[in-house]
Each structure stands twice: as structure tokens, then as C-alpha cells.
Amino acid sequence: MSHSPVPPVSQGTTQLPPLTPGPYKRRLGLVALVATLGGLLFGYDTSVINGAGGFMTEDLGLSEIGLGVAVSSLLFASAVGALTGGRVSDAIGRRTTILVMAVLFIVGVLLVVTAPGLALVVTGRIVLGLAVGAASVVVPVFLAELAPYEIRGSLAGRNEFMIVLGQLLAIVMNAIIGNVWGEQFPGIWRVMFLLAAIPAVLLLIGMVRMPESPRWLVDKGRQQEALEILDRLRPAGRAEPELEDIALARHAESQRTSMGVAGILRNKNLVKIVLIGCGLGFFQQTTGINAIQYYGERVLEVAGFGRGGALIASIAPATISVVAAVVALQMMDRFSRRKTFLWGYGLVALFHVLIGTTASVMPEGTAKPFVLLALITAFVGSMQLCLNVATWVTLSEIFPQKMRAFGMGVSVFVLWMTNSILGLFFPSIIAGLGLSSTFFVFAVLNVVAFLFVLRWVPETRGRTLEQLEEDVTTGEIYLPKLKQDS
Helix, strand or coil: CCCCCCCCEECCCCEECCCCCCHHHHHHHHHHHHHCHHHHHHHHHHHCHHHHHHHHHHHHCCCHHHHHHHHHHHHHHHHHHHHHHHHHHHHHCHHHHHHHHHHHHHHHHHHHHCCCCHHHHHHHHHHHHHHHHHHHHHHHHHHHHHCCHHHHHHHHCHHHHHHHHHHHHHHHHHHHHHHHHCCCCHHHHHHHHHCCHHHHHHHHHHHCCCCCCHHHHHHCCCHHHHHHHHHHHCCCCCHHHHHHHHHHHHHHHHCCCCCCHHHHHCCHHHHHHHHHHHHHHHHHHCCCHHHHHHHHHHHHHHHCCCHHHHHHHCHHHHHHHHHHHHHHHHHHCCCCHHHHHHHHHHHHHHHHHHHHHHHHHCCCCCCHHHHHHHHHHHHHHHHHHHHHHHHHHHHHHCCCHHHHHHHHHHHHHHHHHHHHHHHHHHHHHHHHHHHHHHHHHHHHHHHHHHHHHHHHCCCCCCCCHHHHHHHHHHCHHHCCHHHHCC
16 A cells, blocks of 8 residues: 655644654653653652651651651652742753752752751751752653654653652662661661662763753743754754744744733633643642552551561552553553543542452451552552653643743642642541541542543643643633543
8 A cells, every 4th residue: 555745744833844763862862861860869759768767767766747747848848849940940941950950869868868867857858859849840841842742742751750760769679678688777768868869960960961941942032052952852854943833932922911920810711721730730649649659668567568568568559650651651642631631530539449448348367468459559550550641741731831830830839738738647647547538538539530630621632832832821722622532
């Protein structure tokens, strides 16, 4: 069968040549690999406390609330980092901001591993939290702004893969170190934290040679630099028309009302997209995923495992996270974002009901711990497959350029504040309600999330950032719903 020539891809105002194989893909892959070391650190530094926390509690003599403070201090600081990181990156550039983050990661690790008591642990965790929060905002935006729109979902989604890889590394290293040396060395938790310095140093060295976001450069009037970067990261003949599209969109945006907070509040469509972003951030956390990431060892002990067994069993949900993230990356550019969200919240709610039911009706002394481990692993897998990557990719692309830092920052601030509150109070919640009731509450919240997506969340797949910018500002993105779900 003969095939007609592949038509050029429409970018909205110009006709772009299609993506073809070439060395630019290798260069894009290298940029993504280096930048997403920030995601790896995000994952490692948030999950290392799951496993290290028990040893830290014994070594430093922490109370239950002391452990909660050690866990949540990073999370509350991450909320601040998320809120400010976007603004900082608007001022000094995405690349420079990531370099600053790398320094913060190194300083935070050194403070924690040398801490004689809780106060310095909390100080180091706050420094790490500022870096983690900034990374959660800046790295996805950096990747989305560098990527060709046809592969934007899979490229930007690599950050979420690196986050779960960092979580898996933390869990595996905790299990190895804790089971081999934990009994002999009560301060072994310091080694668990110290390992995070390695990717932090690699991030610092690697980002020195990485390019800046061409969209940020255009926004600062540095078109020639943007063109040189696009030439290296696009197939032949595509850089100039894509730069023209970006420049035209920036020019049109500059003619509109200011995109400060007052300007955003004057446009109901922009207010709506910020509220949608905040909703996505909130509901991503009320799945309960990070309760497992931070307190998985505690949950599995409540389920019936011993301490060493719980450390090892925690590897199962962390492993399925990585596998599911790989599949999710392949899905991002092929399936509706909205349908992915709907499947995700539906599956998570179902597994929460099954976990709660098993915990309440299955008798002790049976295979109950292993059944609960299987259900928790399935919950984590469905969350990672359908929700984590989709949430971060969608947040990185739905906001217009002039308010992207604000929209992303506020949405991720809500995400981190929800995360922080759950991180602080989850030990008390599970102690007060029990395993069963805790997961029933999560199930109800995920049903609400399903209805929220069904009613409010628009489709973003298949649109360039410039098209999304126009459609969000005018409200076109919300209509028609049937077309979005196609």
C-alpha cells in the first residue's frame, strides 16, 4: 500500500514540519535526564523518612508528634517553595532556578545528617522542602516549555517517573541498610539521608551545561538565543516557524490586560483555570498516596507485618510505582487526559473500599497482611498509572505563559499544604480511626474527585501551549465537552 507524504503539523498560526528522527531527540533526552534529577531528589527526600523515621525516633528520642514535625517540616516548606519557585524562575530563568535548587538540596542534606537533635533536623528538612517545592513547579514547566508539543506529555511526564524512581531508591536503600546495619548502629538513619547528596551534586554539575527555556528567553526579548536553542532541540526547518509562533503568542499576550493577580481576577476564565489547578492539586493528595510514601512502614505494621518485614514489604508498592510510571509515560500522548483522570479516581476509590473492608472483616492470624499489601500495591499502581503523571503534566500546561508561574505556584501550594496536613496528622488519624475507617474516608474523597473532574477539568492533549493559552483565556477550552472526551 502506498502512503501519501506526511502533512505538516499545525501549530495554530504556522505550519510546522512533523517530528522526524534525528540527533535533536538525543539532546532533548539529555536535557530531560539532567533536569529530572530534581524529580529524583524530590522523590528520595520525601520518602527517605519512611524507614529512616523509626531509627531517627529511637536515636534522638522523638515523640510521636516530634516525628510528625520532622516529616511535615519538609512538606510545609515545600508549599512555600512551590508558591515562590515559579516567581523566582520568572525573574532569573528556569535553568538558574534549578541550579539554586541543587545547592539547597546539598545544604539541606548536610544539615540533617549532622544534626544533634530535632531542631537542626527540622532546619535541614525546611531547606530541603524549599528545594523540593521549587522542583515540583519549575522542573515540569521547564520540560513543557522545551518540548515539541507532540511529545510534551511524555517528556514533561518523565519528571514524575524520576520522582517515583527516587521514592523506590529511598525505600530499597532503607530496607537494605535498616535490615543489615540497623540493629548495630542506631544512627544509621544519617546514612540513609546522606545518599541524597549524590544526585544533588550531579544535578548541580549537569545543569551548568543545559540550555534555558526558549519561551522564557522570548519573554525576555532574547529571540536569537531562543532560536539557537530551538535549532539544537528541533528537526531541521522547524526552529524558525516555531519561534515565530512563540513570539506571536507572546506579542498577543503582551497586548492583553496585565497578568498580575488583579488582572487574573478580572478574567473569570483565568480564575476558573486556577481553581481547577488547585482542585487537581488537592485531590491528588487526598488519594492518600503520600500517607503510604511517608508512613508505609507504619501502615504495614498496623496491617500485621514486623518492623523488618514492613521495610522489605514497602518495596512492592514503590516498585509498582516505577512500572506504572513507565506505562503512564507511554499513555500521556495517546489518551485523553480527562479519561485518564476519571479512570484513576474510580480505581483508587475502589481499592480504598477493598482495603477498608479487608482491614475490618478479615481475621488476624490469617493471610491478612499479605492481602492488604497486595491491595495497597494495586492502589499505588492505579494512582501512579492514571493520576500522578497526568496531574503534573496537566498543571505544567494549562496556564497561559504570563500567569504560568502564578497558576502553577498556587496549585502546587495547595497540593503541598494538603500533603503537609496529612503528613502531620496521619499518625494520629490512623491511631484514632484505625486502618479501615481511614481508607473509607479516602474512598469518599476520591468519589468527590471523580465528580470534580467530570464536571470541571478540560482536555489539554493535542494542543500547543500557545493554543492552550488562547483557549484558556477566551474560555474556548471548556467547550464542547463531547469533543474534549474524544
